[in-house]
Amino acid sequence: MINEPSDLDPSSTEAIVIAQPLLDRVAAIRVNVLQTLAQGDAVYGVNTGMGNMSKVRLSEDEQRVHQQNLLLGRAVGGPPWLPAAEARAVLIGRLRTFLTGDAGVSVELIDQLVALINSGCVPDIPAEGAGSAGEIIPLAHAFASLEVGPKEGIALLAGIPGATGRAALQLTRVRRLADQLTAVGAGAIAVIGANRAPYNAAVGRADELLAAELMRIRELAGPEDEPRSLQAPVSFRVAGHVIAHVRRSLGALQEAVVRAFDGVTDSPAYLDGEFIGTAGFHGLDLAAHCDQLTVALAHAAEVSTARLHRLLDPAVTGLPAQLAHEPGPQAGLVAVHKRAVATVHQLRRLTLPTAISTAETSNGQEDVQTFSWEAVGVLGEAIRLTRQTTACELLAVRQAFALSKRPIPSGLADLIQAVDAVVPPIDADRPFGLDLTRLLDEVL
Known part of the structure; x- marks a missing residue:
């Protein structure tokens, strides 16, 4: 009701x-x-x-x-x-x-x-x-x-009810995606035996959101064994900061959505017994925060793709090259990384600020625009593409666990079980695009 x-x-x-x-x-x-x-x-x-x-x-x-x-x-x-x-x-x-x-x-x-x-x-x-x-x-x-x-x-x-309603819908999708970014990143950290020091909540001093994200990663990645090295590659160490920024940008867009819904957007609006012309159609607030979240997702996808590349490197993982069961005769997951690289390239092209475009219509009556409708559409595309790079990294994380024989942390057990339900064990090259589609449709 x-x-x-x-x-x-x-x-x-x-x-x-x-x-x-x-x-x-x-x-x-x-x-x-x-x-x-x-x-x-x-x-x-x-x-x-x-x-x-x-x-x-x-x-x-x-x-x-x-x-x-x-x-x-x-x-x-x-x-x-x-x-x-x-x-x-x-x-x-x-x-x-x-x-x-x-x-x-x-x-x-x-x-x-x-x-x-x-x-x-x-x-x-x-x-x-x-x-x-x-x-x-x-x-x-x-x-x-x-x-x-x-x-x-x-x-x-x-007004801008359409962009506002669509943005509210995308917020629910980004919340779910942010949780998946955290879990997949934690899986990558765990499977290479990364030093857990960068995920100490004390690092998030003066930033409660970052501290909470670091704690989530540390809990999901499980207890620390002897780390393989003093420092993991940067793409692993910054996971908390990157995902915390996604969550912070998500929160900022949520506030903009509330302002758009609760503010006066009708024109003319009927207020206090009279009709008042307004500029509630000028969705700069919404467009700018959609852009901010798009950029945050693009960066998260870049970092995810960088981690995926490192997961293919025996010097980082101690595992067979390219996570192949038999390196040489088999290419392993190298082409999965190539797909992620192409996806990130698409994402980069989405990061141009949407509202920076003055264009006249209506014989000059409408002489500026914010394109908030387009901004939320770009955000939807950014979500779609970031899900793809997340699926690529998730496939590599699962294969790395299989090859390393490392125990799967309890916090990631449900995720890995969901992967195993739709992706058969990888012991030879095959069309991995089918596996990625299953991950996107049934796990992510």
């Missing part, structure tokens, strides 16, 4: 039921909105044109079709479409902003939106091409099937 807007979770797959008191509150605001509109004052996008056409006042006949036309004329996107989970997150993000009352929409529109979400049939929403101050193009596609009343067309197009 949704009692407050904050109860809505864009990552949830459960049916949505809104409590009656919340609907009553929205209905009361709607009454006031219609009374204010009846006074006949100019209200942007309601009884005027949009963008550079806002100087044009609309007749009553024009107003009756204008709100539906706003959706029709802006649905200019095309495939590729968002995955179903992201499309659902867009719908839930819009619903959450409507329940604040700022948009002044009707309970009937909210009922339509809830029915659409609960139907399980999400609309086709373009993943690309949102070149505007806000998200009018993808939102026009998202809500084209809804019947709208006064002010409700522009309300459906306002």
